[in-house]
Amino acid sequence: MATQHSRSAARLMMAPAVILLLGWMLVPLTMTLFFSFKKYLPLRGDSVANGLEWVGFANYARFLSSSSFWPSVQATLIIVGGVLVITIVFGILLAILLDQPMWGQGVVRIMVIAPFFVMPTVSALVWKNMFMDPTNGILAHLWKAFGAEPVQWLSQASLPSLILIVSWQWLPFATLILLTAIQSLDSEQLEAAEMDGAPVLKRFWFIILPHLSRAITIVILIQTIFLLAIFAEIFVTTGGAFGTKTLSYLIFQRVLESQNVGLGSAGGVYAIILANILAVLLMRVVGKNLDA
Amino acid sequence: MGRIVLDQVSKSFGEVEVIPPLDLTIDDGEFTVFVGPSGCGKSTLLRLIAGLEDTTSGHIRIDGEDATNVSPAKRGLAMVFQSYALYPHMSVRKNIAFPMRMAKMSQEEQDKRIDAAAKALNLTDYLDRRPGQLSGGQRQRVAIGRAIVREPSAFLFDEPLSNLDAALRVGMRMEISELHKKLDTTMIYVTHDQVEAMTMADKIVVLQAGVIEQVGTPLELYRTPRNVFVAGFIGSPKMNLIEGAEAAKHDAHTIGIRPEHIDVSTTEGLWQGTVGVAEHLGSDTFIHIHGVPGCEPMTVRTDGEFGVKHGDTVYLTPNLAHLHRFDAEGLRLE
Amino acid sequence: MARAATTQRKALNTALAWLIGFLIFFPILWTILTSFKTEAQAIASPPIFLNFDWTLENYSVVQERxxxxxxxxxxxxxxxxxxxxxxxxxxxxxxxxxxxxxxxxxxxxxxxxxxxxxxxxxxxxxxxxxxxxxxxxxxxxxxxxxxxxxxxxxxxxxxxxxxxxxxxxxxxxxxxxxxxxxxxxxxxxxxxxxxxxxxxxxxxxxxxxxxxxxxxxxxxxxxxxxxxxxxxYSSPEGLFFAKLSAASTMAIAPILILGWFSQKQLVRGLTFGAVK
Missing domain, CATH: 1.10.3720.10 (MetI-like)
Structure with missing residues (x-):
């Protein structure tokens, strides 16, 4: 539905965004790929200007055989998966609750959305110190009040603690999308189901849940994009200790903390491959669902 | 001015040819209606003339100049869309002023034309409202106002009345006809409603599957449809088309007789049938009759007081002076 | 959902929703409250909710630092x-x-x-x-x-x-x-x-x-x-709860205020335009 004129205009107007993103993707990617085949330890005097030593796949082999590699992949998947499950399950429940008639819905909605505005560094610091601190944290007080021994949250239950913090940040997003989706559900459909004698649980399972499938897909897509990249939460709370080292964080440590750029870059390539596998899987699902 | 000539114009979307090459001339000041069933390519043809779509081949000439590759803005045409396409964020005044603003016309001239258009279209009291606050008919008038202030060489209407209710439609139909008489500008009007076509057009273009079936004045099409398609499409209720033995009696593959050209009697006639449904409109009665060989059901028009009911036996006699004959290809036989 | 629910049902929904809303909002509320406490009150056991001596001292310390x-x-x-x-x-x-x-x-x-x-x-x-x-x-x-x-x-x-x-x-x-x-x-x-x-x-x-x-x-x-x-403030200053809270409040306040004033657009925006 367009003329040749508008089609060429369209290509022209899309060009800046496409070229910028292509550059943003390709330039650093090529460099990372290049470094991953080199020995590159800036602190020992290696530099691009002096030429880097070609080491073939040595960095790849070393990164893969490092004892931190598989645990980091595992930690990444546990965190992403855990947060997704929690935010979607609680998001659906919360959305259904917020869809009911009540007083002060606006205020409740603001309170529920609020965590999304809190920057990750702040939320991590607040949770780490004021809630999860084993002596002075609120949770410690709560445990003591019930006569229990306070938990060393970030060392003894590091992964669940991290998942809790990140879920708190992302629950508002999931809830809001799901709430919007529920509100768009035709109430006549539910009434028809009720007339047909479907009990509450069946109505949820056969009408509400299928209606939400598109919204759930979007929650999964967007959250995964952001969750794979979580950094500040780990940086501030455990610094990657106690099994919370995600693949991203492991690479960060290799590159910046131990200044082994070659090794870190090889890790980066692994991370990019992993992300691409996830991306392809997600896009398959989402691409289909985006049309509706 | 506003003479539009289509010369071997065709349009394909990818592999699908929606309009095979066609020729058409629309004379200056003519009210031309493109009519046809939905999907016949009439809107596409209009959009080709407007410049909103590229032609795949052929040339479009407006007032003698080749406009095939001219952008819509520069063709000097105005269009009224099916959805009215008013700018929701602008007042009625700003909507009407928009084309003049784009043409960088002086403010005085703009005001003068807006006032004139508003007066002509009964919009003076609504100039400061937003489109959202207007009724369907008023929106339609704003869309027309926006079109006339440009003083275009031709107006294009894309099914402009299909979103209005029946009563309003009749009113707007007359308003547009009057506007045409007053402005004396070329108008091209697309509709799927043959009543609109019959009542408004100087010239009707009947389209099917992108092909022009016939071009002519409303009465020409009514009296001498060139083929079975036009015969069935123009006229309401539809012409009865009869095939088989009855048609063979007249040396034709198909014969057609309009409902208003059949006499009905309860006692005697050429054909016999039973009444299925009788629609009493008051002024007329339309009777759908079953059992006439070669035509199921046959529709006839009779006067409003004709009292028959479901199951009655009636006799029909066609007025042979108004009989249409068609060959096996569906073309008219003289 | 078009039917009017009974008042009783509505009250129950309201109570539950407010409770959950409050729990979700609590970390933010607690941070803001703590920012007005003295360091001693901030780590008092049991925690003090409202009846503390309100002070702006933490803010000036953070600003100075x-x-x-x-x-x-x-x-x-x-x-x-x-x-x-x-x-x-x-x-x-x-x-x-x-x-x-x-x-x-x-x-x-x-x-x-x-x-x-x-x-x-x-x-x-x-x-x-x-x-x-x-x-x-x-x-x-x-x-x-x-x-x-x-x-x-x-x-x-x-x-x-x-x-x-x-x-x-x-x-x-x-x-x-x-x-x-x-x-x-x-x-x-x-x-x-x-x-x-x-x-x-x-x-x-x-x-x-x-x-x-x-x-x-x-x-x-x-x-x-x-x-x-x-x-x-990662560490070890993070142990000074009141100051950490003041700094946190200062960091998130502009966005919270912005969000408060533009709730409607924000709710729309938060769904990334993807759900209607």
Whole structure:
């Protein structure tokens, strides 16, 4: 539905965004790929200007055989998966609750959305110190009040603690999308189901849940994009200790903390491959669902 | 001015040819209606003339100049869309002023034309409202106002009345006809409603599957449809088309007789049938009759007081002076 | 859901929703409250909820320790600059995708989104080197560009979904009325899409404001925004709860206030335009 004129205009107007993103993707990617085949330890005097030593796949082999590699992949998947499950399950429940008639819905909605505005560094610091601190944290007080021994949250239950913090940040997003989706559900459909004698649980399972499938897909897509990249939460709370080292964080440590750029870059390539596998899987699902 | 000539114009979307090459001339000041069933390519043809779509081949000439590759803005045409396409964020005044603003016309001239258009279209009291606050008919008038202030060489209407209710439609139909008489500008009007076509057009273009079936004045099409398609499409209720033995009696593959050209009697006639449904409109009665060989059901028009009911036996006699004959290809036989 | 529920049922819903809402909001509330306590009261056992001696001392200490206004200003420049720049690039692109779609439109859109899945750490060092080469390290300009690039796919996507709701006939009408492409976008599309554009701006401002990977790794002093301001409280100062709370409150307050005033657009924006 367009003329040749508008089609060429369209290509022209899309060009800046496409070229910028292509550059943003390709330039650093090529460099990372290049470094991953080199020995590159800036602190020992290696530099691009002096030429880097070609080491073939040595960095790849070393990164893969490092004892931190598989645990980091595992930690990444546990965190992403855990947060997704929690935010979607609680998001659906919360959305259904917020869809009911009540007083002060606006205020409740603001309170529920609020965590999304809190920057990750702040939320991590607040949770780490004021809630999860084993002596002075609120949770410690709560445990003591019930006569229990306070938990060393970030060392003894590091992964669940991290998942809790990140879920708190992302629950508002999931809830809001799901709430919007529920509100768009035709109430006549539910009434028809009720007339047909479907009990509450069946109505949820056969009408509400299928209606939400598109919204759930979007929650999964967007959250995964952001969750794979979580950094500040780990940086501030455990610094990657106690099994919370995600693949991203492991690479960060290799590159910046131990200044082994070659090794870190090889890790980066692994991370990019992993992300691409996830991306392809997600896009398959989402691409289909985006049309509706 | 506003003479539009289509010369071997065709349009394909990818592999699908929606309009095979066609020729058409629309004379200056003519009210031309493109009519046809939905999907016949009439809107596409209009959009080709407007410049909103590229032609795949052929040339479009407006007032003698080749406009095939001219952008819509520069063709000097105005269009009224099916959805009215008013700018929701602008007042009625700003909507009407928009084309003049784009043409960088002086403010005085703009005001003068807006006032004139508003007066002509009964919009003076609504100039400061937003489109959202207007009724369907008023929106339609704003869309027309926006079109006339440009003083275009031709107006294009894309099914402009299909979103209005029946009563309003009749009113707007007359308003547009009057506007045409007053402005004396070329108008091209697309509709799927043959009543609109019959009542408004100087010239009707009947389209099917992108092909022009016939071009002519409303009465020409009514009296001498060139083929079975036009015969069935123009006229309401539809012409009865009869095939088989009855048609063979007249040396034709198909014969057609309009409902208003059949006499009905309860006692005697050429054909016999039973009444299925009788629609009493008051002024007329339309009777759908079953059992006439070669035509199921046959529709006839009779006067409003004709009292028959479901199951009655009636006799029909066609007025042979108004009989249409068609060959096996569906073309008219003289 | 159209039926009127009984008052009893409504009261129950209200109580439950308020309780859950309060629990979710509590960490923020607690941080704000603690920021007005003395350090001793902040770690009092059992915790004091409201009846403490309100003080502003923590705020002045935090301000003295690090120049809050400078970080705030950097945050505003980075978030605002990257959002506006991104929107200016995204509007034409989204126009193209929404109104002149081709077979590849969806692929391009998904590809753009997929660039967001590239792990930032994977390209941190190259970007770091490029920034040194170009003299962009710890500069606002460099960060504005990076933040713009990481949010661009989201901006394009959101605008695309909002633009698609606008009937193409209206843009065609503008074209027939003699508007050029620029005028069509400027006078017709943009004003009609204002609510969507506002939501997009708002959400991306917040995403850029809260971005904490590039802002932490590519800034030191000059361009450091509030994320860096707060990260400097990681430890051991984090043990001073009241001061940490004051600093946290200062870091999140601008966004909370912004969110409070523009709730409607924000709720719309938070769904990324993807759900109606």
């Amino acid at each position: 690090s120049d809050y206004m400078r970080f705030l200003w950097n945050s505003i420049i980075l978030a605002g600059g990257s959002t506006i720049l991104g929107t200016m690039i995204a509007i034409p692109a989204a126009w193209s995708m929404a109104f002149v779609p081709s077979k590849r439109t969806k692929d391009i859109l998904l590809w753009m989104l997929s660039t967001k899945m590239l792990p930032a750490v994977g390209v941190l060092y190259p970007i770091y080197l490029l920034f040194i080469q170009l003299g962009l390290l710890d500069s606002r300009a460099g960060l504005v560009i990076v933040l713009m690039l990481i949010n661009l796919p989201i901006i394009v996507w959101m605008l695309y979904t909002y633009f698609r709701e606008i009937p193409g006939e209206i843009l065609e009408a503008a074209r027939m009325d003699g508007a050029t492409l620029k005028e069509e976008i400027l006078y017709v599309l943009t004003p009609m899409a204002i609510p969507g554009i506002a939501s997009t701006l708002l959400l991306n401002f917040i995403l850029a404001w809260n971005e904490a990977f590039w802002t932490l790794n590519l800034t030191a002093v000059d361009a450091a925004p509030l994320t860096a301001f707060i990260a400097s």
